[in-house]
Amino acid sequence: MKKIVSAKEAISQIKDGATIMVGGFLSCGAPDKLIDELVEQNVQKLTMISNDTSIPSVDKGKLIVNKQIKKIITSHIGTNPETGRQMHSGELDVELVPMGTLIERIRAKGTGLGGVLTPTGVGTILEENKETMTIDGKKFIFERPIGADFALIYGSKVDQYGNVAFYGTTRNLNTVMATAADTVIVQAEEFVDCLDPNEVVIPGLFIDYIVVSSGENE
Amino acid sequence: MNLTINQALQEKIEQQYQRSADFALTKEQIREIIARRAAKEFKEGDVVTLGIGLPTAVADYVPEEKHVIFQSENGLLGVGKSQSGDKIDPRIINAGGGYVEPKKGACFYDSQMAFTMMRGGHIDATVLGALQVDEEGSLASWLIPGKMVPGMGGSMDLVVGAKKVIVAMEHTSKGAIKIVKKCDLPLTAYREVDLIITERCVFKVTPDGLLLTEVNPLFTIDDIKASVTADFKVSDDVKFMEI
Numbered sequence: 001m002k003k004i005v006s007a008k009e010a011i012s013q014i015k016d017g018a019t020i021m022v023g024g025f026l027s028c029g030a031p032d033k034l035i036d037e038l039v040e041q042n043v044q045k046l047t048m049i050s051n052d053t054s055i056p057s058v059d060k061g062k063l064i065v066n067k068q069i070k071k072i073i074t075s076h077i078g079t080n081p082e083t084g085r086q087m088h089s090g091e092l093d094v095e096l097v098p099m100g101t102l103i104e105r106i107r108a109k110g111t112g113l114g115g116v117l118t119p120t121g122v123g124t125i126l127e128e129n130k131e132t133m134t135i136d137g138k139k140f141i142f143e144r145p146i147g148a149d150f151a152l153i154y155g156s157k158v159d160q161y162g163n164v165a166f167y168g169t170t171r172n173l174n175t176v177m178a179t180a181a182d183t184v185i186v187q188a189e190e191f192v193d194c195l196d197p198n199e200v201v202i203p204g205l206f207i208d209y210i211v212v213s214s215g216e217n218e
Numbered sequence: 219m220n221l222t223i224n225q226a227l228q229e230k231i232e233q234q235y236q237r238s239a240d241f242a243l244t245k246e247q248i249r250e251i252i253a254r255r256a257a258k259e260f261k262e263g264d265v266v267t268l269g270i271g272l273p274t275a276v277a278d279y280v281p282e283e284k285h286v287i288f289q290s291e292n293g294l295l296g297v298g299k300s301q302s303g304d305k306i307d308p309r310i311i312n313a314g315g316g317y318v319e320p321k322k323g324a325c326f327y328d329s330q331m332a333f334t335m336m337r338g339g340h341i342d343a344t345v346l347g348a349l350q351v352d353e354e355g356s357l358a359s360w361l362i363p364g365k366m367v368p369g370m371g372g373s374m375d376l377v378v379g380a381k382k383v384i385v386a387m388e389h390t391s392k393g394a395i396k397i398v399k400k401c402d403l404p405l406t407a408y409r410e411v412d413l414i415i416t417e418r419c420v421f422k423v424t425p426d427g428l429l430l431t432e433v434n435p436l437f438t439i440d441d442i443k444a445s446v447t448a449d450f451k452v453s454d455d456v457k458f459m460e461i
Contacts, residue, residue, distance in 0.1 A: 025292040025329070028315075075369055075372065077368065078369060079315070096370060098370050098374040099333065099372040099375060100374075100375030104330075119337070119378050119379075120374045120378050123407070123408025123409070124374070124405040124407065124408065168309035169290075169292050170309050171327065171329075172292055172329045173328070173329045176328065
């Protein structure tokens with residue numbers, strides 16, 4: 001049995017200066033209720049690892065607009081002009097990482113590897129100041145693992161054992177992020193007693209806290 | 219390398235395009251010419267990943283009977299029609315954030331699987347836009363230092379991994395030359411482009427440099443020479459682009 005808590009309770013564990021991973025591709029599969037609570041509690045100086053910064057008015061975008069993020073490690077900021085503005089004014093430190101590399105760095109952390117070798121970025125500015133290795137005549141860049149204090153993820157259906165199932169394209173980075181943080185909080189769009197084992201995408205052992213989207217579950 | 223405009227083509231040109239001094243094409247015409255041409259590059263059953271913007275329009279020109287499967291980096295293999303109104307399901311999107319329908323035979327997957335497909339060499343072709351492409355087949359598309367910083371998203375992985383890389387873009391950007399000798403903007407990938415398609419011409423990237431294989435009949439080879447800084451050779455069997 002996993003701990004089913006309110007969004008308030010779950011998010012209150014996150015202190016100023018923490019590193020968080022947030023799932024979702026734009027708004028699809030983003031844990032919006034958890035983010036709303038993070039905005040409500042106004043936790044500051046966060047380092048955020050996410051695919052993108054969405055648009056200013058929703059989910060991840062709100063954290064940028066509310067200036068709660070000190071540093072972001074992401075693959076794309078083009079959909080949120082405020083991210084670019086804060087970057088140019090020096091308020092926000094932005095580290096851009098190719099999406100595939102970002103995912104593999106997170107995976108490396110979650111799966112206990114010391115990093116990954118990728119052909120992505122060879123011959124570009126991303127190669128600067130990084131170790132490279134040539135394997136069978138092909139050059140690769142060494143990329144380090146990346147983890148977080150907290151992962152805030154979304155699940156379409158979550159059961160009391162923490163097992164998570166998804167609908168549509170909501171899986172995206174949620175699956176890999178569940179493996180790479182000290183504490184993993186899942187926002188359950190629907191909470192069920194027990195999922196069919198065939199349906200489960202994220203095994204329950206990765207999940208620490210469940211927050212049910214609809215209403216207060218104390 | 220003789221290109222002569224026969225009477226039938228001449229009539230078609232006059233019908234379709236205003237005979238303005240510079241044959242200025244509208245945005246819609248440019249988009250259609252490029253997308254229609256790019257769509258011809260796919261073979262029966264190809265798995266294709268399209269970039270955001272103009273490349274997305276390529277799907278509209280691929281005949282259904284070709285059974286091309288569109289892959290999306292956010293987790294959908296078998297991207298179908300755009301959805302609107304009450305058919306929208308916010309849990310099913312494409313990589314541009316648009317609501318789409320999964321086609322028959324489609325499947326969903328996570329980002330790790332998406333990039334296993336893309337970087338791992340399992341995508342037959344990709345079509346994407348660019349800010350600059352050079353004569354070595356390098357492209358720049360994600361950063362104009364100090365100005366525009368959208369980020370690379372999945373483009374760097376895709377270009378490195380796809381079997382065939384097609385750049386589909388407007389020939390120039392507000393008059394600025396985009397097909398250059400060497401990109402001066404930060405690269406998306408080094409020497410990965412196979413084909414460049416614009417509204418004016420088609421270049422194949424070969425080990426010996428660019429080869430002009432098709433020209434829009436509204437333009438001459440000299441027009442092309444004047445609108446790129448890259449060196450190129452003209453193919454022995456250079457053809458007119460279909461317009």
